[in-house]
Amino acid sequence: MKDKQPKPGRIIPVPENFLSPADISRRRALKALLAGSAAAVSGAAFSGDESGGKLGVPPWSKSLGKPVGANPYGLPSEFERHVIRRESPGLTTSPHSSVVFTPLQNLFGIITPNGLHFERDHGGRPDIDPSQHRLMINGLVRQPKIYTMDDLLRFPSVSRIHFIECGANTAMEWANVSVPTVQYTHGMLSCAEWTGVMLSTLLDDCGFDRKRAKYILAEGADAPSLTRTVPIEMALDDVMVAYGQNGEMLRPENGYPLRLLVPGVQGVSSVKWLRRIEVGDQPWNTREESLHYSDLMPDGMSRQYTWIQECKSVITSPSGGQKLLDKGYYQITGLAWSGRGRIKRVDVSTDGGRNWRTAELQDPILPKALTRFRIDWHWNGEPALLQSRAVDETGYVQPKMRQLREVRGTRSIYHNNAIQTWKVDPSGDVHNVQV
């Protein structure tokens, strides 16, 4: 029966391609049994089709569907059950201080559906009743204040599309390849349309001390009340106090009912379940910006307050764990982003960085947001090494792994924005490799 399995490197014609290998071999066995029989049942996609045609008439075309509104809150098709966030086994010691990765391999465009936005919590996810939630602003302000959610929803609002990337995204790959798919190499990355109040509006509302204010501290209402320092220039520039995510309220995993959003900066700064902002004149050196989220250099020094997520890109398809069924046409597609602004250009190589072609960028190309790129490719069946290289509007070119290591070594955990390589075997299998 082995030879009945679809072979790598060969496309199975429609409709077989829609069936699982098990289905296919079962049907082929049946076909062999029925060989010579006039009723070509096995040739039809759906049982009961007597016409001998390939398509048949599926059951859903022969009966009423579910009533309109059967799902008051819509859910993905049950055939999408595998499109989920996942933990990387063994990465953390506690299910309450852990991370689930976004399945970038399954997504289109630039917006991450709310149920798939990556989640990194440091002490579990609280369920907060918005009627009891309060935001306090204190410190170097003329009038320390407390806002209810009603108050915050009445302030002038803005909506903006921004990515959030954890500073530790791609951390497991500093020294060598250690994870198989783009979900684990790059999945601490998501992008949404966020709605909320500009932080500057609230700071003004409290009359913050323009002369002395140098930093703000953002604090969460979760178990560890996570805190992070944000410099005042950023706070006044594009930082938001957000309650909306892709048109609905934030998901609990993403800070319901209120979070900070610090565009272009490592995700931990976008403090979830935001309960307090303090204005000050020095950074706080919190645990999440000293012991952790600081980048250890080969000389033993730690770079501190490494806020910015530098320009980076990754091919999401084809990517590790996938398989090309046959030679021929493929569209290579992926994501590019920069914490310093817009993406200017993305180049793609299929030979491990020897030669490059410039990819097409999909509109909109927004500052500090994901940008989708695409390029046509005809695979000739030979081994290939796929890479993408992004350039942002400052002219900065995404570096090679080797170039990053020369400067930063392999122990810094954070801010690995190296060019990713996917190896395509002649069998069509795609693997995570480094060159």
Place this chain on the structure above:
Amino acid sequence: MSRSELHVLWVAAVLASATTSVALAKDYGLGRPATPAEIAEWDIDVRPDGQGLPRGRGSVAEGQVLYDEQCASCHGTFGEGGPHMALAGGVGSLKTATPMRTIGSKLNYATTLFDYIYRAMPFHAPKSLTIDQTYAVSAYVLHLNDILPADAVLDQDSLPKVVMPNRDGYTRDHGMGSVNGKPDVHNTLCMKSCEKTVEITSQLPPGFTEQVYGDVSKHFRRYSAFPGAGEAGGSASAQEKSAGGKSQGLQLAQQHGCMACHGLANRIVGPGFSEIAARYQGQADARTMLMDKLVKGGAGNWGAVPMPPQTAVPETDRQLLVEWILRGVPE
């Protein structure tokens, strides 16, 4: 009044109200003043200069009692780590290939220790410690790191004066502190014949993905243009549990003689494998560090006896072994 007069009046009225709303824009009349008592309740942060430290005191001796009761089960009796991260050890290791990041080896200010314990620990019951208890247990954690003597007492004046071993171990001399910062790594926009040779320097050993992640072909859409590898080609290897039902890791460890010096749980010449798993659990760079250690060998992390370099073991096997150890040596 004529029609046009009315119109003029109406326009004037609209203009006037528009102006008023602009003038009002800065005064939304939203929110209410926070009272000093409310601020005191929530504003618990502490800065390196000591600002924010509440009045209180606690001794190393008091801290030890509390630590043994409330912290040791997760962090180890001596802060060496247990189910959760180590709070002591690793001083001087940051420059090495096997850095160990702890309160003693990495933290720059003791104020951060106090701040964090007060807001976040014990993990399952945060904000349950009193101020005095927090001073005491901070003092004890510093004592476990040989930073404070056994008879030390900490309060709001003495805590900021504690000098941590890594006080000067941080720098802000880098480009990632602002959008306009200068990058430290540079690539060029070469388009043709950019690399003379391209060599694969790292990839996962065969069987690794299945062992750790299961069947990742299930992570892809079956009907997509690129189905998961397992879909069309069949699973690469089912070699994990072979002869005698032993795990691949255990077989490799026996085959390569690791078990001569390591017990699964018990110490022989080197530490028990599950002890190693416990110590490094949750450290993102543990894999890298242990891979390095297996190549270089050496002593110091567990005692004075060195481990000989394990370079006779193929790299792919070393990677599987490290993975197996970090997952707590499943038999």
